[in-house]
Amino acid sequence: MSDGAAIVGRVRVLPADITFDVREGETVFRAAIRHGLRWPTICGGDGECGVCHIVVEDGADVLVERSAAESARLALGVEAGEPSARLACRTQVQGSATVRRRGVRERTAERALHTRPGPPTG
Numbered sequence: 786m787s788d789g790a791a792i793v794g795r796v797r798v799l800p801a802d803i804t805f806d807v808r809e810g811e812t813v814f815r816a817a818i819r820h821g822l823r824w825p826t827i828c829g830g831d832g833e834c835g836v837c838h839i840v841v842e843d844g845a846d847v848l849v850e851r852s853a854a855e856s857a858r859l860a861l862g863v864e865a866g867e868p869s870a871r872l873a874c875r876t877q878v879q880g881s882a883t884v885r886r887r888g889v890r891e892r893t894a895e896r897a898l899h900t901r902p903g904p905p906t907g
């Protein structure tokens with residue numbers, strides 16, 4: 786995907802309350818990574834682990850429909866039975882949506898938590 790791809794959507798993620806845009810052909814997961822966010826995953830966005838799951842709170846009508854493979858993967862996970870659950874790595878948006886996923890955060894905050902102070906200077 787080129788950097789000049791059109792912006793077709795906008796996603797707000799709760800409870801961190803982070804909002805980012807989504808380009809044409811991009812999934813929620815890929816857009817979040819492009820924006821430098823940390824998003825829970827094991828498979829890295831390949832649709833295999835189910836860890837990236839989200840619950841759609843608003844804007845379900847602007848999401849591209851679930852594929853059979855996505856539905857099958859969701860049926861195996863912790864969100865099985867939740868009708869508004871999706872895999873972030875398989876969900877494209879064409880409009881504005883609000884989703885819920887704990888653990889999404891800025892990578893800079895994550896780094897700050899794990900960064901030790903350097904040696905004294907001066």
Ligand code: FES
Nearest residue numbers: 830834835837874
């Ligand atoms: S990141 Fe593994 S299923 Fe989405």
